[in-house]
Amino acid sequence: MVYFFLADGFEEVEALAPADILRRAGVDVRLVGVNGDFATGSHSVSVACDLQCRDLVLDDSVEAIFLPGGMPGTLNLEKSPAVQKAIDFAAEKGKLICAICAAPSILGHKGLLKDKEAICFPGFESELDGARISESFVCRDGNIVTAKGMGSAVEMGLKITEILKGSEAADKLRGSLQIYRG
Numbered sequence: 008m009v010y011f012f013l014a015d016g017f018e019e020v021e022a023l024a025p026a027d028i029l030r031r032a033g034v035d036v037r038l039v040g041v042n043g044d045f046a047t048g049s050h051s052v053s054v055a056c057d058l059q060c061r062d063l064v065l066d067d068s069v070e071a072i073f074l075p076g077g078m079p080g081t082l083n084l085e086k087s088p089a090v091q092k093a094i095d096f097a098a099e100k101g102k103l104i105c106a107i108c109a110a111p112s113i114l115g116h117k118g119l120l121k122d123k124e125a126i127c128f129p130g131f132e133s134e135l136d137g138a139r140i141s142e143s144f145v146c147r148d149g150n151i152v153t154a155k156g157m158g159s160a161v162e163m164g165l166k167i168t169e170i171l172k173g174s175e176a177a178d179k180l181r182g183s184l185q186i187y188r189g
Contacts, residue, residue, distance in 0.1 A: 008035040009071040009103075009167070010063065010093060013046035013056055014084045018077030020157045021107045023054070025073065028164030032172050032180055034070075039063065041087045049077040060089030065096040070171055072097045076108020076128060076156065085113045094119075097150075103170060107154040107163055111135055114151065123148040128156045161186065 011026050022038075029036050040046050040056030047053045072093050074084055084090045090113075097104045098119055106114055111127040112134035114120050121137030126146045144159040145152070145166050152170070154163040161184065169177035 011073040014041035017080035019048035022075035024160035025164030032168040071103035074106040074110035081109040105152040108156045125153040
């Protein structure tokens with residue numbers, strides 16, 4: 008299971024594109040409402056969540072957690088005790104921790120990026136405490152996957168698919184998505 012945390016102000020494409028890709032790959036994805044049953048994105052798109060933070064079960068069924076960027080969504084994620092607890096659980100258990108755009112700053116503030124390669128939205132690099140800034144749009148270092156922003160959301164979803172379901176599953180999905188490679 009992969010928990011996608013949605014706080015008001017999240018970037019819609021950064022959350023929904025990877026969630027959709029993972030669901031297409033057969034991954035059990037749960038949209039977790041940080042502020043209730045619905046989350047409203049930074050561009051006024053409201054999304055019904057599968058569960059609220061109070062309903063989280065942090066156990067061996069959790070394969071990964073996902074933090075979308077967006078403002079003020081990233082700030083709202085960072086101040087949530089439930090999100091902090093989920094990050095700590097994932098870090099302690101070696102689960103996959105995925106963050107895109109501004110959200111890798113949350114991991115940087117927690118010291119989880121020290122001596123790791125990571126990427127974020129331009130201008131947030133100073134928030135990735137101790138990280139080596141990657142030149143890639145999607146970057147994996149150990150159990151941490153980071154991505155630059157909305158334009159890399161599909162590739163991030165495919166990278167997580169590759170990690171959880173294998174490269175064959177990711178390649179098959181990539182072919183079916185008809186990704187433009189100008």
